[in-house]
Amino acid sequence: MAIETDVAILGAGPCGLFAVFELGLLDLRAEVVDILDRPGGQCTELYPEKPIYDIPGLPIVNGQELTDRLLEQIKPFHAGFHLSQMANGLKRLDDGRWQLSTDAGTDIVAPVVVIAAGAGSFVPKRPPIAGIDAYEGKSVHYAVRKMDAFRDRDIVIAGGGDSALDWTLNLAPVARSLTLVHHRDGFRAQAHSVNRMRELVAEGKVAFHVASIKGLHGANGRLEAVTLSGADKKEWVHACDSLLPFFGLTIKLGPIAEFGLNLHENLIPVDMARFESATPGIFAIGDIATYSGKLKLILCGFHEAALMAQAAFHVCRPNEKLRFQYTTSSSSLQKKLGVA
């Protein structure tokens, strides 16, 4: 059944999170959708430990801390979070409201949708191997949902990060054979995982090659072998039926392109007073919004969230008067924040 609310926010990065706050002050409830499994967007996915120096009032804060502080700040507003879900549909209902749908079957119905999706969705990096798309979902997988699906398989895992190492260790006991392929004999992973992998190699339970994958062989989506190229550029064919590439995530615009919005170079043009797109009721803030003079800075996204909320109020409550108040002096705002 659809969730009815005031505002559906697409994107749980810093701008989407702060939008919950600005909307909350105006008594507008929000539901937030994000493809990642935790809030924070690029802040937590790309640079959780890198310092940010240009957030007003916070001389230094890292991506994780900023996210944690925003989550604390928006706690009083009890927004619903729909994580690990890709928004894949947006349609106007007969009553004028919007329905935002996700690939997990969540439908959110609201008069206002705020797109705070940054540069789009984080999706697994796809190795540049010719014809790999024909095998995806059948023999090539970017995530392991059920270990049992890999029982008695001849698996090749590609990559050198924590995911590649973790799945090497987890799948080795169930696979018929498991080969780890990485471009160097060094790993960007927990030392104990690397040590355990090397033990399994020494015991003959896992094979490791310094190599890269140059080609795939098979038919109808069923992988039969891969061509590997070693450090000396010598190539050989390695029989296998499953390939798991783990090269982290990258950002693709994704289904937003199909939402019928008037995109300009993958960005959503908005007016600078309301941060509403050319489609009434659809707003955009943060990196995905564009207007004359736009800067892709978190602090600009915060400003955009504040102005968007004022405009969104009038869409959600057309017959009510908006009372502009300061958190410093308004006891009603302080009550909402749980401090009065």
Add this chain to the structure above:
Amino acid sequence: MKILATDRNGQEHVLEGRNDWSVMEILRDAGLPVAAECGGACACATCHVYVDQGWLDKLPPRSDAETDMLDMALAVEPNSRLSCQIVCKPELDGIKVTIAPE
């Protein structure tokens, strides 16, 4: 200084480098398709380039952070570098780079 950058279609672009800018910034400024998702923080590996052999020795070696980050890049070769970690300076006049596949 000049940067000779080959894009993913094999076309070469002659770009004007600027002292202290990173090669990634020059590529992006010229509208070439480097995603540079993290904005130059050595945190995403989406500004991956191949540096022409003759120029490799003229660059400071990879930092541990860059080497680690390259583990998240695709089609890594011995001459792979993250262009956000290459800083323009006069000695690099004429450096040749090729943007790695997406």
